Amino acid sequence: MKIGIIGTGHIGASLVRKLSEAGHDVKVANSRGPETIADDLLTHGARAVTAEQAATDVEVLVLSVPLSAIPGLADLVKRLLEQATVVETSNYYPQRDGAELLPEGIVESLWVSEQLGRPVAKAWNAIGSASLATNGRPQGAEGRIALPVAADRDQDKKIAMQLVEQTGFDAHDAGSLAESWRQQPGTPCYGTDLTLEQLPAALAAADREQAPVRRDIIVQIFTTWLGAGTNPDAEWGVAMARLVECGPDFQF
Template sequence: MKIGIIGTGNIGGTLARKMIAAGHEVVVANSKGIEGVRSFANEIGATPADVSGAVQGVQAIVLSIPLPAVAELPHDLFASVPAEVPVIDTGNYYPGLRDDHISAIDQGMPESVWVSRQIGRPVIKAFNNLLAYTLAELGQPEGSPGRLAAAVAGDDERAVEKVMELVSEAGFDPIYSGSLEESWRQQPSTPAYCCDYAASEMRRALDAAVQGEAAKIRDRMLESFAKLGSNPSHADIVAMNRSLSPISR
């Protein structure tokens, strides 16, 4: 499969490496243009492109950029992309921590619904509830005992199935969390968010989410982050997230 990845940060860059390791052809792009991504592309064996080139002639697209940057993408970026090509949104909204406030999301619109409306086509929400270290280091082959899980949300059954295959190839058990409208179940500060759960725990965590509660928990999360210091370990972050999850208490 040929996969276009827009964004080469911790998540997008790791996914590029993993998809190449799984045998896929990968095209990478970021906000710096072809020359800005060429060194990274050469390092991992990908093809460098600008954002327009990353969506041409591919069978899947990964959108892995901060949410506010989604609104700055070319308005016609996906106009010629066939409807059957899934666009995977890996993003998370961090108001007050990294991102400016987005009023529609603050008022309750699921993050990936907002993304879908910005780019003018459906998206599949995936890879967002894994920490960067987890994605890079903790994937295991299918069937491995204790294999960690990742949530996937979306409306198109075939697109969801294709993305679930990619999640599995990345080393994680894919767990369907519901429609895109239900993707709030895997957003930051929900019970399923970045807790390094296996499949059964992930299912329970997704089911335990209460709509509208994440924003309240987020304030406690920010306080907990402040206590962890400037360079918290992966284990500290997982422990903090689990402390906020009702299924870990």
């Protein structure tokens, strides 16, 4: 499959490695130019390109950028064929993206879809970067982590779920974009590394009013102990997320 990936942060970098290793034709771009992309991202055949080239002649375009950068990609996304799938991995953090970026109460992925002027799938947003990089497992492995995938078009959901599986995680159909708030930061499935058996209960238990509160608590914990912009290791990050987002009654 021809895949373009825009963004080489922690999540984007892991997706470049995993999807190119799975045999896909991967082009990768960032905001600083192809000459700044690390050679270790290209080990399995991925190619460093400009953002314009990453969005040209691809079947799938993965956007792994801060939410505040999404509007600036709208013109690039217009280059895509209608049947191409756009997968976005972004999450809203007011401390990073700006407190006034999103209208109050809007679902993040619906806002992304509106900004880009086309349907999207939401995937890989509900896992910490350390877990994404190190905790993928073969299909059928005991304790394999499951990730929610939301989309409005069946074709987008099917492709996104297939790619999630190929990165080492069980894909769970989480419904439409309108329901994707259940996999946003601060909800019980976010960063908690649940299995396919546990994930549906976590999605059902999501509290839309409390999610932003819990999101900000997690950010404060991470910032206090690790410093701003530092990602926790997988074990510590999962433990904190489960404590704050799931509460004492959730069955793991």
